[in-house]
Amino acid sequence: MAELLLDTNIRFWVVLPIVFITFFVGIIRHYVSLLLSSQKKVDLQKVSDGQVLMRSKLLRENGKYLPKRSFQMRKHYFNDEETGFFKTQNREPAMQNPMADPSMLTEMMKGNLTNILPMIVIGGWINWTFSGFVITKVPFPLTLRFKPMLQRGVELASLDASWVSSASWYFLNVFGLRSVYSLILGENNAADQTRLMQQQMAQPMAMAPDPAKAFKAEWETLEIVDHKWMLANVEDELIGNTPYPSDVYVKNKYQ
Amino acid sequence: MAATMDFEDVRDKLRKWREDKVRNSTETAELGEYLLANYRRKLGDEVWPLFEQVSIASLDCGKLSLARLCIHAVREQFPQSSRSKRLHGMLEEAEGDFESAKETYEEILKGDPANGLVMKRLVAIHKGKNDIPSAIKELNKYIASFMSDSEAWMELAELYIQEQDYSKAAFCFEELILYNPHHHLYHQRYAEILYTQGGIDNLEIARKYFAQAVKLNSNNIRALYGMLLCAYHIASSSKSTAKKKTENTKYASWAKVQLDYKYKQSEPKDEEVLGEMFDRLAITSGN
Numbered sequence: 001m002a003e004l005l006l007d008t009n010i011r012f013w014v015v016l017p018i019v020f021i022t023f024f025v026g027i028i029r030h031y032v033s034l035l036l037s038s039q040k041k042v043d044l045q046k047v048s049d050g051q052v053l054m055r056s057k058l059l060r061e062n063g064k065y066l067p068k069r070s071f072q073m074r075k076h077y078f079n080d081e082e083t084g085f086f087k088t089q090n091r092e093p094a095m096q097n098p099m100a101d102p103s104m105l106t107e108m109m110k111g112n113l114t115n116i117l118p119m120i121v122i123g124g125w126i127n128w129t130f131s132g133f134v135i136t137k138v139p140f141p142l143t144l145r146f147k148p149m150l151q152r153g154v155e156l157a158s159l160d161a162s163w164v165s166s167a168s169w170y171f172l173n174v175f176g177l178r179s180v181y182s183l184i185l186g187e188n189n190a191a192d193q194t195r196l197m198q199q200q201m202a203q204p205m206a207m208a209p210d211p212a213k214a215f216k217a218e219w220e221t222l223e224i225v226d227h228k229w230m231l232a233n234v235e236d237e238l239i240g241n242t243p244y245p246s247d248v249y250v251k252n253k254y255q
Numbered sequence: 256m257a258a259t260m261d262f263e264d265v266r267d268k269l270r271k272w273r274e275d276k277v278r279n280s281t282e283t284a285e286l287g288e289y290l291l292a293n294y295r296r297k298l299g300d301e302v303w304p305l306f307e308q309v310s311i312a313s314l315d316c317g318k319l320s321l322a323r324l325c326i327h328a329v330r331e332q333f334p335q336s337s338r339s340k341r342l343h344g345m346l347e348e349a350e351g352d353f354e355s356a357k358e359t360y361e362e363i364l365k366g367d368p369a370n371g372l373v374m375k376r377l378v379a380i381h382k383g384k385n386d387i388p389s390a391i392k393e394l395n396k397y398i399a400s401f402m403s404d405s406e407a408w409m410e411l412a413e414l415y416i417q418e419q420d421y422s423k424a425a426f427c428f429e430e431l432i433l434y435n436p437h438h439h440l441y442h443q444r445y446a447e448i449l450y451t452q453g454g455i456d457n458l459e460i461a462r463k464y465f466a467q468a469v470k471l472n473s474n475n476i477r478a479l480y481g482m483l484l485c486a487y488h489i490a491s492s493s494k495s496t497a498k499k500k501t502e503n504t505k506y507a508s509w510a511k512v513q514l515d516y517k518y519k520q521s522e523p524k525d526e527e528v529l530g531e532m533f534d535r536l537a538i539t540s541g542n
Contacts, residue, residue, distance in 0.1 A: 044369040051403040062436040235466045
């Protein structure tokens with residue numbers, strides 16, 4: 001298709017300003033979200049539950065190093081029908097509905113406010129300000145379907161779809177500057193919108209595992225674990241093939 | 256020493272110690288004092304974690320005036336922070352004023368009930384007053400909430416040993432083995448507790464754990480001795496069957512050969528002493 005020659009003014013007055021605007025808006029968004037973020041209140045019950053589950057998991061995995069009686073004692077503590085921990089501790093199911101839980105609602109609102117809203121506002125403003133001309137040509141050919149999306153404001157039927165307008169250059173910057181942000185602001189910065197979008201897509205996943213369900217699952221896995229004492233024949237294993245000291249494996253860490 | 260070092264070096268050294276949670280308190284206190292006295296402005300925002308580090312180090316060394324200075328500065332800057340309140344509580348503990356320290360900590364817990372560090376300080380208060388039973392009670396309360404804290408289990412085991420409550424101490428060491436099943440020292444100490452409790456069954460289990468400790472680290476001389484003693488006592492007890500006797504004499508002699516070899520490798524002149532000791536053992540095991 002035709003090779004267009006663009007005004008060099010476009011380079012100075014459109015391309016670079018859009019880059020700067022995107023960059024600074026990102027930095028500002030990061031600091032604003034830092035200011036608005038509230039201290040997360042740690043719930044003792046939740047922490048304690050997490051630790052109990054961890055202990056039970058370790059019992060399952062490493063219980064074979066304990067004498068049989070100790071293992072049975074602990075299994076009984078967790079799993080017994082009447083007095084076991086997992087049976088008698090009832091927990092309220094975790095609040096999943098964001099509308100009902102006020103603290104989570106404000107959290108969501110703050111997240112939306114600092115990330116999506118500026119993106120829409122700035123995108124629209126750029127589109128309105130720098131409309132009516134193409135900015136640049138993407139290096140790969142695009143199909144005609146992309147034309148209405150990438151060429152807002154330029155109503156030329158015969159123009160190659162590779163020529164894009166300012167709005168698409170803005171979006172390109174949003175994604176591209178992500179690595180620059182991590183360089184400057186460190187990892188896990190709030191200016192990273194793409195991470196937020198990924199989070200929103202993954203939201204159907206459970207937030208905190210429902211304690212009652214987790215306990216029930218842990219109870220089942222602990223029930224089926226059997227105790228096979230690792231140390232039953234340890235002396236024979238130790239002595240078995242090594243009557244002479246020179247055959248014993250020695251770790252020469254400190255020699 | 257501090258005056259001859261460069262500002263950069265001192266600051267980097269302290270930073271590294273802070274990140275690695277190294278606790279050599281005398282050096283930290285000395286270097287920290289030097290930095291804070293001469294380079295306040297250059298440190299900028301890093302001065303606050305440095306204050307915390309130096310205050311804990313000076314409390315360890317007993318330099319209460321330095322600690323008071325640092326903690327006062329931190330409290331002025333961060334009056335509402337639970338971290339600075341905890342430091343203030345630690346200062347009160349060091350001065351011996353346990354009552355007000357307790358009040359400080361309980362105030363922090365009211366605002367933040369899941370603060371494990373402060374709960375542990377309450378235990379420390381009881382230890383400081385040498386009131387071991389209440390320390391044990393407080394620590395049990397902590398462990399009921401934070402079951403996976405192996406440091407806490409370790410501390411509880413030490414407290415029980417002090418109170419000579421060996422069965423409960425054994426329970427704590429079992430927990431530690433659960434969390435770190437390949438650490439030879441836990442196996443060895445557990446075996447030692449069982450050996451202290453006595454009784455043929457305990458001795459057998461103790462012998463097995465000593466053997467496991469040797470298996471995990473064959474340089475563990477204590478475990479070899481433990482194995483030797485357990486095997487001797489079982490072999491020479493009147494209640495064991497002939498089969499057990501032969502088995503245990505086999506284990507005992509194996510352990511003895513290992514010990515001989517190890518001593519020969521490191522201290523050849525101790526061989527005679529060792530020989531005498533073994534002979535004496537053989538004589539007294541006639542019960």
